[in-house]
Structures are given as structure tokens and as C-alpha cells.
Amino acid sequence: MVLTELLNALCLCRHRHSRSAALALSRWLAAAPVVWWRMASKYVARVPSPWWAPQRRLVGSWVSVCSVKCGALGGRDVVCAAVSFRPCIDIHKGKVKQIVGSTLRDSSNDGMELVTNFESDKSPAEFAKSYKEDELLGGHVIMLGSDPASQAAALEALHAYPGGLQVGGGINLQNAMSYLNEGASHVIVTSYVLSDGKMNIERLTKLVELVGKQRLVLDLSCRKKVPST
Structure with missing residues (x-):
């Protein structure tokens, strides 16, 4: 509405x-x-x-x-x-997909089936190149999993559009700077600093000190959970 x-x-x-x-x-x-x-x-x-x-x-x-x-x-x-x-590239198992977000988490927690709305034949790098050609700024690459294929695909997208894409998914203190060095304009963090409805100030402070607040994006995505009866 x-x-x-x-x-x-x-x-x-x-x-x-x-x-x-x-x-x-x-x-x-x-x-x-x-x-x-x-x-x-x-x-x-x-x-x-x-x-x-x-x-x-x-x-x-x-x-x-x-x-x-x-x-x-x-x-x-x-x-x-x-x-x-702001365009986005969601990557799962190395492929560009549109996934019902809640099913990704539920499938890893209790074995529920993953629901995919769309899977593209084009590579993440191809999408990144088209965004660069159209001069679209502020887009992001999200890795829906920590598997090597998704990480490699994300790097290919960053290389195709250096400085034009943010990156998120599994970002932490150990790898944040490496993604920036590979061409990401910003790193996006969620679960690394947000867990159980609370923010880990110590982790957030260290990330800010490492990459600078100008290159750090906090993803405050949330969903309503219905208590089980």
C-alpha cells in the first residue's frame, strides 16, 4: 500500500x-x-x-x-x-540469485527448503559491468554464504566495477580490509556486530578504527519472528 x-x-x-x-x-x-x-x-x-x-x-x-x-x-x-x-547482486553458491531471505536462514537452521525466486545465467561480473556502463552508484554485492565459489564471484564483481560496489556477507575484522583492497567502496556488516537484538560495541569500534566510518555500512535488516506455540 x-x-x-x-x-x-x-x-x-x-x-x-x-x-x-x-x-x-x-x-x-x-x-x-x-x-x-x-x-x-x-x-x-x-x-x-x-x-x-x-x-x-x-x-x-x-x-x-x-x-x-x-x-x-x-x-x-x-x-x-x-x-x-541502487543495484544489488545477491550471490549464492557462486550464482546470481534472488532468494526469499528468511528461507536462507531457516534452511541452515532447521533443514527447511531454500526458496529461490530467480537465478541468472549471467555472472556477477557481467552485472557489475552493466552497472558501471549505466553509471549506477551505491550498489552492493551480497554473499549469501561463505563458500569459496561465492567469495570468488564477489571478487570478480568488485574487479569489474572497482570503487562502485559495496560488499557484504560474512564481513568481519579479519577480512574487511581485504575486500576494500579488492575494489569495494564500502563493507557491509550485520551479524558480526548485531546479535540477539544487541550491538557489539567493541567489535564495531575496532571495525571503525580499521576501515574508517566513511567506508563502513551497518545493515539493520530485521524480521518479525512469531513465537512457536
Whole structure:
């Protein structure tokens, strides 16, 4: 519902710069100055060009919507949207895949079947090259597993787009700097500093000292767990 309202507001602003479009964006963004959405490619295809990247098939993307005050309208401040497209490459067993995230964790914990929405024939490096050609910034490579094939595939993607991709999945104090040296713009950490709803300040501090806060991204992804009865 909220995603649909946002896209409708953006399309209004795209087709006619009207009072209703500006107010729609203003109301939507009032409660959340910065919003991040993980979107499947089917949503990207519905948004008119040239607001977004060329409409080729993408495995996944992040769309950031940042509120920017851009003047007054009828005595009220108007908030416009600054939208950027952030591509991602999810790697599992060396292949680019779109996986239902919760099933990845559940399959490793209790043997549940892994659910894959999409698996690409293209290599991670090919996707990285296309993102570089389209000048897409702020994208990331995520290793959905610590197997050698996924690590090698991630490095290939970083080499194909040096300085243009963040990397995450199994990042820790021992390997963070090596990924930066291989071409990652930032390292993304989750479970290494976040566990059981708590943050390990000691680990976080050491990571900041090692790589610098400008090159460190904290992934605060979470999900609601229903207690078993």
C-alpha cells in the first residue's frame, strides 16, 4: 500500500509538476525523511523512464527516497523527492540469485527448503559491468554464504566495477580490509556486530578504527519472528 502510494506520487511528479503531486510527496515523506525499499524488478519496470535506470532485467535493487525542502507552496513548505537507484547482486553458491531471505536462514537452521525466486545465467561480473556502463552508484554485492565459489564471484564483481560496489556477507575484522583492497567502496556488516537484538560495541569500534566510518555500512535488516506455540 505505502509503496504503491509512493510510486503513484512519483509518477504524478514525472508527468505534471502539480500542487497535488508535491503535496502527495510531502505527506508521504513527512513521517520518514529517509526511506529504503528493497524492490523486485517487476516494480522497476512499471516506473517511467528517465527517472530510473535503463529497463533491463535486474536481479534486485535498492531505491532511496530522501526528502529535500524545495520552497513554499500556499504558505506551506514543500518536500520534493530526490530518488536514486541502487543495484544489488545477491550471490549464492557462486550464482546470481534472488532468494526469499528468511528461507536462507531457516534452511541452515532447521533443514527447511531454500526458496529461490530467480537465478541468472549471467555472472556477477557481467552485472557489475552493466552497472558501471549505466553509471549506477551505491550498489552492493551480497554473499549469501561463505563458500569459496561465492567469495570468488564477489571478487570478480568488485574487479569489474572497482570503487562502485559495496560488499557484504560474512564481513568481519579479519577480512574487511581485504575486500576494500579488492575494489569495494564500502563493507557491509550485520551479524558480526548485531546479535540477539544487541550491538557489539567493541567489535564495531575496532571495525571503525580499521576501515574508517566513511567506508563502513551497518545493515539493520530485521524480521518479525512469531513465537512457536
